Amino acid sequence: MANKNWILMVTAQTPTNIAVIKYWGKRDETLILPINDSISVTLDPEHLCTTTTVAVSPSFESDKMWLNGKEISLSGGRYQxxxxxxxxxANDVEDEEKGISIKKQDWDNLKVHIASFNNFPTAAxxxxxxxxxxxLVYSLAKLMNVKEEQGKLSAIARQGSGSACRSLFGGFVKWIMGKEANGSDSMAVQLATETHWDDLVIIIAVVSSRQKETSSTSGMRESVETSPLLHYRxxxxxxxxxxxxxxxxxxxxxxxxAKLTCTDSNQFHAVCLDTSPPIFYMNDTSHRIISYMEKWNRSQGTPQVAYTFDAGPNAVLIAPNRKVATLLLQRLLFYFPPSADTDLSSFVIGDKSLLKDAGINAMDDVEALTPPPEVQDNIPSQKSKGDVSYFICTRPGKxxxxxxxxxxxxxxxxTGLPK
Amino acid sequence: MANKNWILMVTAQTPTNIAVIKYWGKRDETLILPINDSISVTLDPEHLCTTTTVAVSPSFESDKMWLNGKEISLSGGRYQxxxxxxxxxANDVEDEEKGISIKKQDWDNLKVHIASFNNFPTAAxxxxxxxxxxxLVYSLAKLMNVKEEQGKLSAIARQGSGSACRSLFGGFVKWIMGKEANGSDSMAVQLATETHWDDLVIIIAVVSSRQKETSSTSGMRESVETSPLLHYRxxxxxxxxxxxxxxxxxxxxxxxxAKLTCTDSNQFHAVCLDTSPPIFYMNDTSHRIISYMEKWNRSQGTPQVAYTFDAGPNAVLIAPNRKVATLLLQRLLFYFPPSADTDLSSFVIGDKSLLKDAGINAMDDVEALTPPPEVQDNIPSQKSKGDVSYFICTRPGKxxxxxxxxxxxxxxxxTGLPK
Structure with a gap:
């Protein structure tokens, strides 16, 4: 490490995930240990992911981080x-090509730069x-030659954000709550890869909201402290x-x-309502989405679509295959057309091929959509343009x-600074 | 009973009530036996009541009923x-003045006419x-000289509509769920008269809604069948x-x-959400009312106001005294001003003297209201004119x-026909 000018970098991409059996409530606030197991579906990183570059250099004076181009503080306990x-x-790292050699004990003194970018609106x-x-955890582990298996890394990511542990795997993932006081057995395991059930199609409705939401961290703390129903759940x-x-x-x-996904989402929001003061994440638009989906499911006698909502008004809708997903997209565009100043290409994003399958190539095609059969006797009196900001079409991913x-x-x- | 032209009539007035510990779920659908006790406050019949006239005459050919002037069928099981x-x-009835004498056994063959009128909008x-x-039960019991005490009458009213049993008493009322299979011990008892706690002031916010609501009968049946949380509750x-x-x-x-009233209302709505398919009675306006009340309560360190919502979006707000009720009305009018075409006298009804106490004599005074201290750092970006249709100012009643x-x-x- 004589030469102080070298920089060693690693860049990684990690998916987001949506829980189908919800995590709500911690038994340990610092270690982020949950009060129940949860299960999630990993979303295709092509449409929703974080890319992070971590770099190390003897020339760096402190740990620094930039999120979407803006420097943020690393002083929070979760980052620390x-x-x-x-x-x-960390372990020894050798890069013969660059002539870099880092010894295990050097890592304590080396500072890192971190740049992270989400390919989807953070405000959504x-x-x-x-x-x-x-x-963050995955890329740092690669940079520092950490040899722990993915499950052990998930237990570290968990200490940054509980649900982050489930993003260490693709496909279908279970976060096992664990029993140990130190949290060593509270980690994610993969239940099945994304190829195990690759027919599934996911459409996310990003719902417009003027309400400021309760953060999930404080929300779940208040639920643990005040909701009698949460403990039974x-x-x-x-x-x-x-x-x-x-x-x-x-x-x-x-x-x-579908049945489990919907009932568990609803029960999570029920527990939020049972909290003092009550927490409302879903709004009237969310409620309408549920009502439309329930009506469709009932009219067919068997679930066509599953819905689930996290700590906000956005709906995550899961269809069993492309054919049903096409029918779903038609329904969503019928019920929730874009406001006048929105163009179709920014209103339906992600896997746009679904639009073509649905026969929708232009705004005129949205306006020409006919009411779904299940509402033909009872057509909604008022279509609410702009109640959904946009839709993201995606699927389970790696x-x-x-x-x-x-x-x-x-x-x-x-330079080791953001590009 | 030789002369067939006589008519004997009784007219009575009965209050409505608002549950502060909620009734939700039956253990017997026909007898209307609940799965838990409930407690309510009887509302002043001056502002919210039903008036019913029941008449009997040998000339009546069948049991008939008119509700708000319109004939309705009595064939339903609950009326029957x-x-x-x-x-x-029924017992013997003598009316010496009119020269009427009805024997106990005559009642089986005598038909009744019933006319009922609500002094508040039924659609609300x-x-x-x-x-x-x-x-209905109270006036029929008087007409037919039924000698059972009020509690026994409440057990009959219960078979018409569960919460009706609590309207047989003024003040504060408990509906005891009872244990008997035949429902004989499932009846209301008075906990305290309306004079016991006569400082309380109640303001009802009738919330505009475009959603069709699930009836409470089918809603609670679905909750009993599908909500795991209801049974724990x-x-x-x-x-x-x-x-x-x-x-x-x-x-x-x-x-x-206040704390019990609010948490129990929220838990009832939580159970509705935990039902499959989920039931939403509160809408965004209801949620906003709760948020404003919670913020006010927290800012004072002790509850200023209690809120409770039944099977619909309307808020029932209870203040401990007139002084706080005045502050409450000012807040409500600030947050939820009437739409442009509404006049003040139809926007705040019931006990209008509260308006005067609040210094509000005309629409200009509503527009001049300043933000309450608890939101001065964070004034709502958008006042929603017309989100509340009107307010009813009332109190606990007889x-x-x-x-x-x-x-x-x-x-x-x-004639025995509606006037």
Whole structure:
């Protein structure tokens, strides 16, 4: 380490995830240990992911981080936990090409620069912290040659943001709550890869809201402290649902999967309402989405679509296959057309091929949509233009990936500052 | 009974009531037996009541009923239960003045005419069925000289509409769920009269809604069948709250009363959300009312106001005294001003003297209202004119009353038809 001018970098990409059996409530606030297991679907990073570059250099004077180009403080306990836990597991690193040699004990004194970028609007309430902390931990682990398996890394990411642990794997993931006081067994495991059930199609409705939302951190703390129903949920209801959901995923049983997903989302929001003061994450638009989906499901006698809502008004809708997803997109555009000043290409983003399948090539096609059969006797009196800001079409996706070269790095290879 | 032209009439008035510990869920659908006790406050019949005239005559050919001037069918099981149970308990009636003598056994063959009128809009979702069935049973019992005490009558009214049993008493009322399979011990008892705690002031916000609501009958059936949380609520949570609420009422402990009222309303709505498919009675306006009240309560360190919502979006707000009620009305008018085409006299109804206390004599005074201190750093960006249709100012009130003469009767004394 005689030459102080070298910079070593790693760039990785990590997906976000949506819980289908919800995490709500911690038994340990600092270690972020949950009061029940949870299960999630990892979302395709092509449409929703975080990219993070971590760099180390003897010339760096302090740990620094930039999120979406803006410097943010790393002083928070959650960042510090992740940095400390990864540094503690660092190993020797040799880069013969660049002539860099870092010894295990050097890591304590070396500072890192971190740049992170979300390929989706952070303001949309799409759980960017899950992908963010997963990517931070994953990329730091690669940089520092940490040899722990993915599950152990997930237990570190968990200390940044609980749901981040589930973003360390693709496909279908369970966060096991664990029993140890030190949290060592509270980690994610993969239930099935994304290829196990690759028919599923996911459409996210980003719902407009003028309400400021309660953060999930303070919200779940208040629920633990005040909701009598939460404790019954975590002890009596969730354990059974976890087993049922594992079975539904294993057997690709969409009706069971959908029923469990919807009822668990609703129960999570019920617990929020049972909190003092009550927490409302869903709004009238969210309620209308649920009502339309329930009506469609009932009219067919079997679930066509599953819905789930996290700590905000956005709906995540899961269809069993492309054919049903096309019908779903038609319904969504019929009920929630864009406001006058929005163009179609920014109103439906992600996998736009679904638009074509739905026969929608221009705004005129949206306006020409006819009411779905299940509402033909009772057509909604008022279409609410602009109640949904936009839709993201996606699917279950893979876990973290490391980029082989530095061309996609977010930090400059010579200055270690954001590009 | 030789002369067939006589008509004997009774007119009575019965209040509506608002539950502060909620009734949600039946263990017997036909007898209307609940899964938990509930407690309510009877509302002043001056502002919210049902008036019912029942008449009997040998000239009547069938049982008939008119509600708000329109004939309705009595064939439903609930009307039939009330009529049957009252007839079964009928006694001899003598009216010397009119020369009428009815023997106990005659009642089986005599037909009745019933006319009922609500002094508040039925479409407003203000539980008109509670006052309605209470008044039906009470007036029929008077007409037929039924000698059962009020509690026994409440058990009959219960078979018309569960919450009707609580409208047989003024003040503060408990509906004891009972244990008997035949429902004989499932009845209302008075916890305290309306004079026991006569400082309380109640303001009802009638919230505009474009959603069609789930009826409470089908809603609670679906909750019983599908909500895992409801059973925990009824068995573990409500019994404790009933004891605490009885104590709060007994000692006029407003902070406890308010806390229990709010948390129980929220838990009832939580259980609705935990139902499959989920039931939403509150809308964004309801949520905003709660948020404003919670913010006010927190800013003062002790509850200023209690809120509770039944099976609809309307808020029932309870203030400990007139002074706080004045502050409450100012806040409500600040947050929810009327739409442009509404005049003040139809926007605030009931006890209008509260308006004067609040210094509001004209629309200009509403527009001149300044933000409450608790929001001065964070004034709502958008006032939503018309989100509340109107406010009703009222208070706890008395139980059923019988009108001494027929001047207020709704049926014509000679024809037995609606006036």
């Amino acid at each position: 936990s992740c940095l400390r836990e990864i540094r503690r597991r 309430g799409l759980a960017s912290s899950a992908a963010g902390f997963a990517c 975590s002890k009596e209801v969730v354990p059974k649902r976890i087993l049922q959901m594992e079975e539904a995923i294993k057997t690709r049983d969409f009706p069971s999967f 876990g973290p990936v490391l980029f082989a070269d530095d061309s996609q790095a977010l930090l400059h290879p010579e | 239960s009330c009529l049957r149970e009252i007839r079964r308990r 979702g203000l539980a008109s069925s509670a006052a309605g069935f209470a008044c 009824s068995k573990e949570v409500v019994p404790k709250r009933i004891l605490q609420m009885e104590e709060a009422i007994k000692t006029r402990d407003f902070p406890s009363f 139980g059923p009353v019988l009108f001494a003469d027929d001047s207020q009767a709704l049926l014509h004394p000679e």
